[in-house]
Amino acid sequence: MIEQAAVRLLAGREHSRAELWRKLRARSYDSEAVDKVLDDLIQQRLLSDERFTEQYLASRQRRGFGPVRIKGELRERGVNDELIRSHLNEYDEDWMETLRQTHDKKFGAELPDSMKEKARRVRFLEYRGFTGEQIRCFFQNI
Secondary structure, three states, rough: OOOHHHHHHHOOOOOOOOHHHHHHOOOOOHHHHHHHHHHHHHHHHOOHHHHHHHHHHHHHOOOOOOHHHHHHHHHHHHOOOHHHHHHHHHOHHHHHHHHHHHHHHHOOOOOOOOOHHHHHHHHHHHHHOHHHHHHHHHHHHH
């Protein structure tokens, strides 16, 4: 019964172990039984925090989110810091391109015409999860 519920959830999208554990516990399943089912799913390679992290990171980056925000979202979903760090580093060169695309989609390619406008754009990019260093570098190079 628990395994069927877990597989149904995984059929919709990847989940982290912690995320799936919370969802199954919310359905009033016993925590020991949930742990056993999740361990079995990991052994069968149906559940993988690494695969979840890769897919989540790629999806959020495609949507224009930066590394700071994605890191926080992965932590909320129970992914450990070591796994997050290893996958975020793989995308290092891509962040500036993601930042540029995110900026241009919202504001266009033209330069801000005032400090007030630049500050507004900086706040937006910070909210999207880009670092201050990335944002400074971007505005120096446009």
